Amino acid sequence: MKVTFQIEGASPVIIECNAGENLLELARRANVAIDAPCSGNGSCGKCRIKLIEGELESPQSRHISDEEYKEGWRLSCSSKVRSDCTVFVPDIASAYQSRMKTADLSSPKEVAIFDECQENLKRSGIHFVNRFRSKVITMAEPSLEDTMPDNERLTWAIEDAFGVENVHIPFSVMVGLAHTLRENHFTVCVKGELTENTFHCMEVCAPEDTAIVGCAIDIGTTTVTMVLTDLETGKLLAKGSSGNGQIRYGADVINRIIEQGKPGGRKKLQDAILKETLIPIIANLCKTAKISARSILRLSVGANTTMNHLFVGVDASSVRMEPYVPSFFHWDGLLAGDLKLPANPLAPVLIAPNIGSYVGGDITAGTLASGIWDKDEMSLFIDLGTNGEIVFGNRDFLMSCACSAGPAFEGGDISCGMRATDGAVEACVIDADTMEPTLSIIGDEGQKVVGICGSGIIDLISELYRCGIINAKGLFVREGKRVKRDAHGMGRYVVAFPEESETEREVSLNEVDIDNFIRAKGAIFSAIDTLLKSVDMSVEMIDRVYVAGGIGSGINMKNAVNIGMFPDVEIEKFHYIGNSSLTGSYAMVMSDEANAKCAEVASNMTYLELSTHPGYMDAFVAACFLPHTDRSLFPHSVQER
Amino acid sequence: MAFTPKTAPFSGKINAVTLGTGDKAIVIGGQNVMPFYTFDAPIENAPKIGIEISDLAANWDAPALKEFYAGCTTMVDYAKRAETMPGADFLCLHFESADPNGANRSVADCVADAKAVADAVTMPIVIMGCKNIEKDGELFSKIAEALQGKNILVLSARNEDYKTVGASVALAYGQKVGAETADDINLAKQLNIMLKGLSINPENIVMNIGTAAVGYGFEYVASTLDRVRLAALAQSDADLQMPIMSPVSPDAWSVKESTATEEDEPAWGSREERAIDMEVSTAAANLTGGADAVIMRHPAAIATIKKFITELV
Numbered sequence: 001m002k003v004t005f006q007i008e009g010a011s012p013v014i015i016e017c018n019a020g021e022n023l024l025e026l027a028r029r030a031n032v033a034i035d036a037p038c039s040g041n042g043s044c045g046k047c048r049i050k051l052i053e054g055e056l057e058s059p060q061s062r063h064i065s066d067e068e069y070k071e072g073w074r075l076s077c078s079s080k081v082r083s084d085c086t087v088f089v090p091d092i093a094s095a096y097q098s099r100m101k102t103a104d105l106s107s108p109k110e111v112a113i114f115d116e117c118q119e120n121l122k123r124s125g126i127h128f129v130n131r132f133r134s135k136v137i138t139m140a141e142p143s144l145e146d147t148m149p150d151n152e153r154l155t156w157a158i159e160d161a162f163g164v165e166n167v168h169i170p171f172s173v174m175v176g177l178a179h180t181l182r183e184n185h186f187t188v189c190v191k192g193e194l195t196e197n198t199f200h201c202m203e204v205c206a207p208e209d210t211a212i213v214g215c216a217i218d219i220g221t222t223t224v225t226m227v228l229t230d231l232e233t234g235k236l237l238a239k240g241s242s243g244n245g246q247i248r249y250g251a252d253v254i255n256r257i258i259e260q261g262k263p264g265g266r267k268k269l270q271d272a273i274l275k276e277t278l279i280p281i282i283a284n285l286c287k288t289a290k291i292s293a294r295s296i297l298r299l300s301v302g303a304n305t306t307m308n309h310l311f312v313g314v315d316a317s318s319v320r321m322e323p324y325v326p327s328f329f330h331w332d333g334l335l336a337g338d339l340k341l342p343a344n345p346l347a348p349v350l351i352a353p354n355i356g357s358y359v360g361g362d363i364t365a366g367t368l369a370s371g372i373w374d375k376d377e378m379s380l381f382i383d384l385g386t387n388g389e390i391v392f393g394n395r396d397f398l399m400s401c402a403c404s405a406g407p408a409f410e411g412g413d414i415s416c417g418m419r420a421t422d423g424a425v426e427a428c429v430i431d432a433d434t435m436e437p438t439l440s441i442i443g444d445e446g447q448k449v450v451g452i453c454g455s456g457i458i459d460l461i462s463e464l465y466r467c468g469i470i471n472a473k474g475l476f477v478r479e480g481k482r483v484k485r486d487a488h489g490m491g492r493y494v495v496a497f498p499e500e501s502e503t504e505r506e507v508s509l510n511e512v513d514i515d516n517f518i519r520a521k522g523a524i525f526s527a528i529d530t531l532l533k534s535v536d537m538s539v540e541m542i543d544r545v546y547v548a549g550g551i552g553s554g555i556n557m558k559n560a561v562n563i564g565m566f567p568d569v570e571i572e573k574f575h576y577i578g579n580s581s582l583t584g585s586y587a588m589v590m591s592d593e594a595n596a597k598c599a600e601v602a603s604n605m606t607y608l609e610l611s612t613h614p615g616y617m618d619a620f621v622a623a624c625f626l627p628h629t630d631r632s633l634f635p636h637s638v639q640e641r
Numbered sequence: 642m643a644f645t646p647k648t649a650p651f652s653g654k655i656n657a658v659t660l661g662t663g664d665k666a667i668v669i670g671g672q673n674v675m676p677f678y679t680f681d682a683p684i685e686n687a688p689k690i691g692i693e694i695s696d697l698a699a700n701w702d703a704p705a706l707k708e709f710y711a712g713c714t715t716m717v718d719y720a721k722r723a724e725t726m727p728g729a730d731f732l733c734l735h736f737e738s739a740d741p742n743g744a745n746r747s748v749a750d751c752v753a754d755a756k757a758v759a760d761a762v763t764m765p766i767v768i769m770g771c772k773n774i775e776k777d778g779e780l781f782s783k784i785a786e787a788l789q790g791k792n793i794l795v796l797s798a799r800n801e802d803y804k805t806v807g808a809s810v811a812l813a814y815g816q817k818v819g820a821e822t823a824d825d826i827n828l829a830k831q832l833n834i835m836l837k838g839l840s841i842n843p844e845n846i847v848m849n850i851g852t853a854a855v856g857y858g859f860e861y862v863a864s865t866l867d868r869v870r871l872a873a874l875a876q877s878d879a880d881l882q883m884p885i886m887s888p889v890s891p892d893a894w895s896v897k898e899s900t901a902t903e904e905d906e907p908a909w910g911s912r913e914e915r916a917i918d919m920e921v922s923t924a925a926a927n928l929t930g931g932a933d934a935v936i937m938r939h940p941a942a943i944a945t946i947k948k949f950i951t952e953l954v
Contacts (some may be wrong), residue, residue, distance in 0.1 A: 471838055473831065475804075622827040629827045629834075 004086040005032045006052065023049070023056065023079040023087070028248050031276075032089060034076055035247070044251075044413065047076040054085020063415075090503075105227065105239045105582075113578040114586075117369050118234075121587055121594065124374040128591045132214075132231045132297045133199075134191040136207045137161045141186045150177050158190055158199050166198040172337075172345050173201050180204050191297060191344075202346045203294050211295045213237060214589035215282065215343060218362065218582035219303035219311060220244060221253055221386045222419065224277050225582050228285045231297060234590050237289035245276035246310070251407045252386045253306040253358075257320050260310060270313045274339060278311075282342045296343035299336060300350040300589040302365035302581035304387065305358065308351050312339070324357040324609065330599055350588050352581075353599055356607035358402035363389045364602040365584025368594065370546045370577055373398060373601045377543035380528065382566070383580065384409055384454075384549040388524045391605070392531050392542075398601065399535055401608040403527035408520035409454035414513045416451045416495070423450025423502050425495060426554045430463035432640050435480045437463075437495060448502035449495060452509065455554035457517055460509055462559035464493060465626050468641040472626040474514035484508070521565035522623035527610060528567060529619045534608055539567040539633065548580035561636060564627030568634045650674050650682035653877035655933065656844050657686065658884050660731060660817060661765025662792050667730050669847070669933040670884030673874060676931050677953040687954040689730035689934040690924075690943055691767055692723040693890045696738045696746065696754065701938075703913040709940050720758040726940055728947030731765040733796075733936045734758060735891070739780055740771035748776070752783045759788050766793045767936070769888060778802050782809035785816045796888065797821030797849050800828070803835055811841045819886065824851035824861040826868045826881070833880045846883045847934075854892040855922045862887075866930035887927040890938035893920040917942045925949055 003026055005013045015030040024047055027034045035046045045063025051072040058079035060069045076087075105111050122128060137157045140146060148156075151174065155167040169177075180188060181204070189210050191203040212231040218224065225241040246269055249259040260269045286293050301308060305326050309316035312334065314327045330353035337345030352361030352368075363383055372379035374395055381391040388405040391398055407413050418424050422443035429438045437460075441447050452460065464470045469478045476483050476491030485491050492510035501507050532538060545566065547555065557574040560566045566574070577583070587594035610616045627634040650673045657671030667689050674681040676688075698719055701707060709726070713719045720732055736751045738744035759766055768784050770777035781795045782805070797819035798806035811818040820836055822828040829850050836846055850869055853859045866885065872878040893899060899916035901909065909915060920942040924935045928950065937943050 471835065473800075473835055477838075618825075618827065621825055625827075625831050625834075629830050 001081060002084045003030075003054075003081055005030060005089050006086060007032060007089045017081055019081060019083075020057075021081050022077070023058075023074075023081060024077040026081070027076060027089075033248070034089060042075060042078045045075060045415070048073055048090065049076045049079075050074070050088040050090070052086045052088050055082040056080065056085060056087075057082050105225075105236070105579075110578050113576065114583055117371070117577060117580070117583045118587065120371045121369070121591075124371055126587065126591055126593045126597060128234050128587075128594070130214075130231055130298070130590060130592050131194045132191070132212050133162065133194045134189055134210045134212045134232075135161050136187065136189045136210065139181075139186040150181055153186075154181070154190070154201075154204070158201065161190075162194055162199050164194070164197050164199045168198060168200045170201065170346060173204050177204060180206075191295065193297070200346075202297055202344050205292070205294070209292060209295065211237075211289075211291045212297050213289070213291055213295045214586075215285075215296050215299040216582060216585035216589045217278065217299065217301045217303075218365075218579055218585055219273065219278075219301060219307045220362070220581070221256075221304065221307060222247065222251070224273075224281065225579055226278075226281050226285065227582065227586060228289050228291070228296070229586060229590060231590065237291065238285040240281045240285050240288075242277060242281055244307075245272035248272075252404075253304065254320055254404075256310065257306055257316050260315070261317050266310075266313060266315060269310045273307070273311050274341070279342055286342065293342040294344045296336070297347050298350065298589050299341065299343060299347055300352065300365075300585040300595075302352045302362045302585040302588075304360035304362050305354040305356070306360070308354065308361055312351075319357045326354060326357055329354045330602065350595055352585060352588060353602040355400060355602050355605050356402070356609065358387060358404075359389055359400045359605075359607055362581035363391060363400060363402075364598055364605070365582075365588065366548050366577075366580030367391050367398065367400075367584070367601055367605070368587060368598045369580040369583035370548070372544075372546065373597075373604075375544075378537070378541050379544045379546060380542050380567070381546045381548065381580075382524070382528070384524070384547065384555075388527060390524075390527050390531050392528075392535070392537075393605075397535075398605040399531055399608060400605050401527055401531050401610050403523040403610055405520040405523050406516070408457070408517045413516045413520075414452065414457060415510060416507045417457065417513070418451030418453055420453040420455070420554070423447055424453035425449055425451070425456035425460070425507075426453055427556065428456055428459040428463060428495075430460075430467050430469070432467040435467065435469060435478070435482050437482075439495065449500060449507050450502045451507060452495060453554075455556070457509070457513075458521075458563065458565065459556055459559050460493070460495065461514055461517060461626070462556075462562040464509075464514075465563060466638055466640050468639055469493065470514065470626075474518050474626065475511055486510075518563075518624050518626065521560075521563060522620055522625075524565055525567070525628070526616060526619035526623040529623065530610060530613060530616050531608060533615065533619075534613075539569060542567060542569050543573065545569060545574045546577050546580070547574060548577050561634065562627065562638065564623060564625070564634055564637065568627075568636050646680065648681045651874035651877075653874040653882060655873060655884055656846075656882050658817060658844060658847055660767070660792060660794050662790070663763060665763045665765065666792070667765055669886070675870065675874065676929055679954060684954050686933075688928050688932065688950050690728050690946060690950075691731040691733040691886075691934060691936040692726055692729045692943070693733045693735055693769075693888070693936050693938045694719045694723055694758075695735040696751070697744075703916060703939065705913060705941060706939055715757070716754045717757045717761045720762050724762055724764050726943060728943045729764065730934075731767060732758070732762060733767040733769055733888070735769040736780060737771055739776050740773055741776055742773070743771070748780050748783050751780055752787050755784045756787045759791050759793075766791060767886070768793060768795045769891075769936075770796075774799070774801050778805045781806050782813075785810040785814040788816070789814045792816065794819060794847055794886070796847075796886065798832070798836065800832060803832060804839065807836050807839045807841055811836075811845050812839065817845050817847060819847050819849050820883070821849040822851060824853075824858075824865045826850075826865055826872065829865070829869060830872075830878070830880045833883060837880070843879065843883060848881075848883045848885045849888065850885060852887055852889070852892050852927075853923075854896045854898075854919055855926055856898075857892070857896055859923070859926060863926065863930050866927070866932065870931035884933035885931055886934040886936070887924075887932040888936040889924045889927060890920060890936055893923045894938060913939075917945075921945050 336343040352365040655670040
């Protein structure tokens with residue numbers, strides 16, 4: 001039996017299969033990207049495909065209307081193959097992979113934020129220097145009179161060049177030494193690490209190739225971003241990002257952990273992040289930067305606990321099971337060669353330390369980057385992602401916790417939600433009288449609406465609430481052209497009528513979506529609230545709020561406060577610091593001191609486990625209201641009518 | 642020198658809500674002290690007791706209870722007899738049989754009963770439904786309409802149906818509405834805010850913050866009562882200053898202690914005695930926790946609780 005995937009805007013893919021096989025599984029096997037944030041539970045309705053030919057056993061779900069079902073639309077996750085068939089995979093489904101908008105330093109604004117963070121770190125006394133060196137050395141060519149062997153010749157030359165007494169030449173260098181020396185007539189570039197009295201040689205190559213490069217990686221649950229940097233000057237050589245290839249195994253860490261626990265799952269998940277995601281990006285960046293992969297002498301990874309476990313290939317099951325003890329917090333034994341990364345095989349891979357099951361290296365790297373560990377003032381650091389992580393404190397103490405916000409901020413769990421790619425509504429203003437929206441849409445001019453991303457949802461809910469279209473519970477209380485109700489009386493706000501949308505389907509936000517989002521924002525705020533209360537502090541004591549994360553870039557802070565997601569402090573106190581995990585990883589790869597500081601920050605941070613905290617559930621219920629059950633916490637939240 | 646105790650009334654005050662009309666009208670709430678803290682400030686309106694009358698009361702088989710209602714066949718008979726019970730302040734008509742999963746009695750029949758009772762008695766009337774959201778919505782609205790002017794209380798509007806129940810009962814027909822939540826101070830407050838958002842006057846709202854028989858998770862009820870009351874009094878939280886009514890009897894009479902027969906549990910003694918004990922303990926616990934009114938069933942239990950209230954206020 002054969003299934004042909006006709007992919008919109010790409011060449012078709014054909015795969016052999018048996019009758020009864022699951023279509024989504026097949027697509028994964030054939031490397032056809034279909035967005036399935038719920039990992040095939042049939043709950044998100046995102047994995048729509050259209051049956052063109054053949055037979056699929058596929059029940060109609062609530063995500064597909066009668067008309068659509070007649071046209072051949074099916075959910076791939078609940079479809080079983082019954083005969084040879086051809087299915088059409090719409091581009092929206094695969095858009096996440098190539099056009100994911102994240103804080104990947106692609107805009108000058110993001111670069112400016114990145115640079116500012118680095119400057120702040122330098123002001124905090126972190127020197128951006130490391131021990132990696134490269135030098136061109138020239139040796140006398142051997143002759144019948146000078147019969148010193150290659151390794152001794154090289155050792156003498158290096159001792160001379162770097163003024164050290166010991167030189168360490170590893171196998172990976174030794175094995176090609178004879179050839180490299182002779183090909184370059186005994187004038188070569190040596191690269192390696194210089195410790196007190198020893199030079200650890202890592203690479204011997206042609207004298208033109210003097211680059212020593214660091215690679216900083218942020219592995220997010222949803223997206224991966226990366227930069228290559230000159231280890232000598234700190235200059236950014238190349239940057240890139242892509243979706244995390246593990247997405248098709250589930251949108252959140254819990255689903256990934258479940259998936260990796262299945263037979264062969266660990267390898268599958270590791271391959272998805274290494275072979276499908278990281279290795280292609282690194283190879284690409286090397287090409288862009290015109291360097292050889294072997295010039296990458298150090299890598300650093302900022303990733304949450306689950307992601308760095310899966311990256312290394314370590315069983316992550318214990319992360320989600322009581323007593324929630326992961327395999328490692330701080331571990332520095334990893335070399336690029338262990339994972340066959342396209343880099344110098346001896347290059348150390350620094351993993352930003354974890355401090356708990358749900359507060360990982362991305363947060364310690366982010367905390368390092370935010371600089372809150374060096375300030376007298378009380379700072380709140382919020383990293384918004386699939387998980388929300390919160391750090392609070394100053395130079396004297398740091399507290400951290402994590403809460404599960406769910407995929408709502410990235411458009412999951414929301415009927416017309418999508419990640420921040422082309423066609424996503426990223427901002428919105430609603431006219432209080434006419435209830436008409438003014439939208440700002442990601443993409444080129446003329447781009448029509450496909451769905452709504454996290455920042456767009458925050459704006460929409462805040463505006464619906466401000467205009468009195470929804471009440472504090474998120475239920476519709478005004479009627480109008482754009483407020484519609486289904487047969488069960490469930491209200492929705494039409495953001496784009498079918499004729500206004502890219503897909504010719506209505507784009508709207510319904511009461512269930514709003515409820516899901518209110519839970520997500522409730523999780524964030526109650527985590528902040530609980531963390532502050534655990535140190536007996538209140539919102540007024542916050543001097544600064546640092547907001548990080550890919551979806552953070554577009555957030556309208558005023559609206560986020562209006563719906564009670566962030567504490568009601570002066571808007572000027574909010575600072576968006578971009579992808580702080582990447583910024584922190586960059587600092588770690590560049591600077592030995594930053595690396596040490598990151599470990600120190602991590603070991604000084606206290607982790608508060610919210611799932612076992614008695615007051616958290618109560619705070620959560622109180623926060624699941626617009627803006628909050630205790631309105632006095634949000635004096636600036638407004639409802640105009 | 643004589644000892645003068647310091648009194649500590651709160652600045653916050655529970656709303657005083659009037660139920661019923663005429664001489665038999667009652668007021669619940671109105672105090673600014675914790676339950677029975679008469680040494681801090683006088684409690685003008687002592688907690689009230691309502692008598693539960695179910696449309697399934699014919700099935701009640703506790704001997705003394707049966708005897709009290711001997712000869713009663715219609716809801717009107719039951720109601721008139723209940724009015725004579727010592728300690729009774731108001732009547733609670735419980736339309737259990739409206740449940741579509743049970744007898745599925747029609748709304749029209751229930752309304753006719755309610756109307757007949759209202760015409761025959763003088764005590765304030767409280768209405769309880771069958772817990773089915775859709776049926777209750779219709780039932781409450783129709784009864785509120787039929788009993789317009791009687792100033793009844795309808796228990797209850799819930800998170801799922803507060804809009805329909807609140808709008809019809811309180812706004813359209815000017816009755817009092819109950820706000821029912823399940824043992825969570827935040828949910829209780831949220832529902833009150835929502836009801837106020839429908840522009841229902843807070844003075845027309847009574848809360849049912851959740852119930853349980855003692856020993857069946859009553860800790861949650863106790864802590865919620867306590868927190869709600871402290872928020873209302875100590876923090877003057879206007880969204881939680883509604884008086885609280887606790888339907889005690891439906892829970893107290895449906896737990897194992899009250900339902901197990903003497904043959905099954907010979908060591909436990911008289912079944913009726915056990916049920917009375919459960920009802921008394923649950924009602925007393927609710928009242929000391931902060932309830933301003935309790936709904937009860939058995940004459941003996943009611944007599945005990947009446948004495949309890951009289952001696953403490």
